[in-house]
Each structure stands twice: as C-alpha cells, then as structure tokens.
Amino acid sequence: MKRLKIYFAAAIRGGRTDAARYQQLIAFLQTTHQVLTEHIGATDLTATGETALTDAEIYQRDLHWLTTCDVVVAETTQPSLGVGYELAYAEKIGKPVLILQQQGPQKLSAMISGAPYFQRVFTYRTVAQAQTILQRELGFISGTKPPKMIE
Numbered sequence: 001m002k003r004l005k006i007y008f009a010a011a012i013r014g015g016r017t018d019a020a021r022y023q024q025l026i027a028f029l030q031t032t033h034q035v036l037t038e039h040i041g042a043t044d045l046t047a048t049g050e051t052a053l054t055d056a057e058i059y060q061r062d063l064h065w066l067t068t069c070d071v072v073v074a075e076t077t078q079p080s081l082g083v084g085y086e087l088a089y090a091e092k093i094g095k096p097v098l099i100l101q102q103q104g105p106q107k108l109s110a111m112i113s114g115a116p117y118f119q120r121v122f123t124y125r126t127v128a129q130a131q132t133i134l135q136r137e138l139g140f141i142s143g144t145k146p147p148k149m150i151e
Ligand SMILES: O=c1[nH]c(=O)n([C@H]2C[C@H](O)[C@@H](COP(=O)(O)O)O2)cc1CO
Pocket: 008, 009, 010, 011, 012, 013, 014, 015, 037, 040, 048, 049, 050, 058, 062, 079, 080, 081, 082, 083, 086
C-alpha cells in the first residue's frame, strides 16, 4: 500500500473531550501512513490551542499541509469551526476527504452532510470500527483495492 500523507483534522478550540480517541486513530494511521497533524492527538494539547506558534503561523502551516497532503481524514463528532473551514478548503482544492462521526446525539452539520462533495461520511461506534473503516477507505484511495461502487 502506498504510504499516504494524511491531514488528520479534529477539534482543538472546539473542545478536547475526544482527544484520547484522536490519539488512538492517529496512532493507527501512523502504522501505515504519515500523519502531518500528529499534534492534534496530543492529550496535553488543551482547548487553548498550540502556544508555540501564532494563530497566523498555525493557519499558514495548516494550509500548506492541506495543499500537500494526499487525503484529509476528519473526526467531526466534536464540532469545530477550524475543521469546518478545513473541510471547505479541502473541497475547494479537490482533496479526497474521509469523515468519521461517532454515533451519538450530536448530528453532523448539514453544511457537511448536505454537501455533495463529501461522499465518504461514516458513522462508527467503537475505535476498532473506525479503524476498520479507515483501513478499507485508505486502501481504495491508495489504489491497492478497487473503488467501491455504492456505499
Ligand atoms: O492550535 C491549533 N492548531 C491547529 O492545527 N488547528 C487546526 C487543526 C484542526 O484540525 C483545527 C481545529 O480547529 P478548532 O481549534 O477551531 O477546533 O484547526 C487549530 C488550532 C487552534 O484553533
């Protein structure tokens, strides 16, 4: 399987409730691929955000990573303005996007689930299920398996 450059997007100032889950998903992705945004899984990163960089530096770096990545993987359960922006940007530049939403009371924004560009939106219960989805979908994107016809 081709080693993909993955932009993993998830909430920071939107709230860090799910940080441990981000870390587990990132660690799983790193067994086969490169995750550009590893910092998003750091459990000591708080909702203040990164403090070593200015907001303008964060923005510039992240847009550069978005431009150079092979695929965007977004964990969207905890709503985040930044993730919404990144998804719209990924659409604008035509990057493949996988969206993972944990089953629960929080519904994904209609601006994402209603956007025709985002076809690969998956609901999962456990981290193991999310990993299975990632493995399958990234296999399609890296070109080692035939693309699925219908979800
Ligand atoms: O410190 C940061 N570092 C950083 O890389 N981001 C990016 C990556 C995340 O996918 C996204 C999170 O946005 P937000 O902070 O609005 O939840 O924005 C966001 C912040 C803080 O807004």
